[in-house]
Amino acid sequence: MEKFIQLLEQSISQESLIYISFGNLRQKSNPYRKVTLRPVILRDQLFYQATYHYEKKVTHENLKQNECQSFCIQLLNNTFKQCNLFCVEADYQILAAKSDKLKIIKKSPSKTKDISQLSHNQEKQYLIPDGQPCDFLICLGVMTKEGKVIQKHYNKFRQINRFLEIISDVIDYLPDNPKIIDFGCGKAYLTFALYYYLNFKLKKKVTIVGLDLKEDVIDFCNGIAKQLHYDGLTFQMGDIAEYRETAKADMVVTLHACDTATDFALMKAVSWNASVILSVPCCQHELFSQIQNDINMPILKQGILKERFSAILTDSLRTLKLSEHGYDVSMIEFTSLEHTAKNIMIRAVLNQNTKHSQTAAMKKAAEEFKELCSFWHVNPTIAQL
Ligand SMILES: C[S@@+](CC[C@H](N)C(=O)[O-])C[C@H]1O[C@@H](n2cnc3c(N)ncnc32)[C@H](O)[C@@H]1O
Known part of the structure; x- marks a missing residue:
């Protein structure tokens, strides 16, 4: 867990984090199947938006920068066995079948950070989009x-x-x-x-x-x-x-x-x-x-x-x-x-x-x-x- 915490600390403090995805539930009865996290700018401030993916809906929660780390640790400890962390410098796959024994696999980066996409409004995919005549x-x-x-x-x-x-x-x-x-x-x-x-x-x-x-x-x-x-x-x-x-x-x-x-x-x-x-x-x-x-x-x-x-x-x-x-x-x-x-x-x-x-x-x-x-x-x- 120590290495995972370090990785989170580093990617959050250096703002190199692009996207996190948690999957592979510890208990199948959990109401949501997946949680993803991405940085967003809201009212000129950096937040991390957590998205809970349920069977038929998604819900969102905006976390402050200092809340993000403990949120991720809790998810990996209690709810999910796997986490994929996409950073500017590398992708990391964290396997935690047992929460006290983690395996971290480092891969070359597959995502790039697009600052313009951090804006909440620009990122929002409206069902009826702005810019297309309706x-x-x-x-x-x-x-x-x-x-x-x-x-x-x-x-x-x-x-x-x-x-x-x-x-x-x-x-x-x-x-x-x-x-x-x-x-x-x-x-x-x-x-x-x-x-x-x-x-x-x-x-x-x-x-x-x-x-x-x-x-x-x-x-x-x-x-x-x-x-x-x-x-x-x-x-x-x-x-x-x-x-x-x-x-x-x-x-x-x-x-x-x-x-x-x-x-x-x-x-x-x-x-x-x-x-x-x-x-x-x-x-x-x-x-x-x-x-x-x-x-x-x-x-x-x-x-x-x-x-x-x-x-x-x-x-x-x-x-x-x-x-x-x-x-x-x-x-x-x-x-x-x-x-x-x-x-x-x-x-x-x-x-x-x-x-x-x-x-x-x-x-x-x-x-x-x-x-x-x-x-x-x-x-x-x-x-x-
Ligand atoms: C505040 S507007 C809301 C309009 C629309 N549903 C929306 O949310 O944008 C409320 C509307 O309810 C209508 N209304 C209120 N009481 C009603 C009633 N008993 N039967 C039918 N229409 C009613 C009013 O005439 C008004 O046009």
Whole structure:
């Protein structure tokens, strides 16, 4: 291990490290199969970005320079039997079947360091890249005709690409020709992106309906869909709560639909047994006027904390309700907090094993839901639907 530590120390301090890859798991039950690390520049500072490769997704963690060494040692000690270290001067293969007996094989370097690639943004491979004309982004004013993203719309462009990354992670749960509903689609940047990605990039025959209260927005979106010949994409005016379409949707998307509109969307999705639900709640006001708990008065007497806490409780209850109905639920970061505080997404995938019978996990979620409501003295819309 001593030699490995020296090697890491040297390559990190001299900034000669290009890439590290950990593989060959010690325990097959580990949730991720591989971890890779590469230097990135974020806000003019050098970080090491660790990428965890799961079966169907990847996640990232940015480490400071002084955290990188212990992170690597722990991985080799506890999780992986092999590490490949690519440095400017050489490649090293580290074999550690037993963590106290390492074998280090040095080879001539196979990678070169490209400083320009250290930039986080340049390195990022967007599913819809900047620089290539994309018809709906041009129509919606995000890109110029030449394909350059307009600076003031860069956050929207990033959000669209982040959304498509999340879609690519859930695609395996959808049928070949999925039917999708976007509740509260607004000006539909994300709805168009979804259609573009599934229909043109993944070649799926997708049907998407965008629903919104606003007539002018619906007319505008239908006009663009027609102009671009996005034949499977239509927009309807209506209230989510009143939506009576009975045909099943395979995926329900509801992004930033205000307050309890999200609950109506979630429960519609549940009633259809939708395979995937992606929801970014916002303006969770409902519980603010209900929430009450003596022990927690110090939190609740501060308006700003009460507001944030009400939002967290609302979303916790939503995730429990979805779990109670057989969904595997996770809360993920949608966009970076730097761009908007409305950045938490509920990602729910219907667990096929729970389709026909209630599992212990579903029962537990139902109990936890009741307990939480009673502890905080709340009766949220989602409980009533
Ligand atoms: C903040 S915008 C979000 C637009 C889009 N989903 C996005 O994330 O970019 C919220 C949209 O939800 C719509 N909305 C809110 N409540 C709704 C309801 N009950 N039924 C249908 N649409 C609703 C609003 O009209 C608005 O266009």
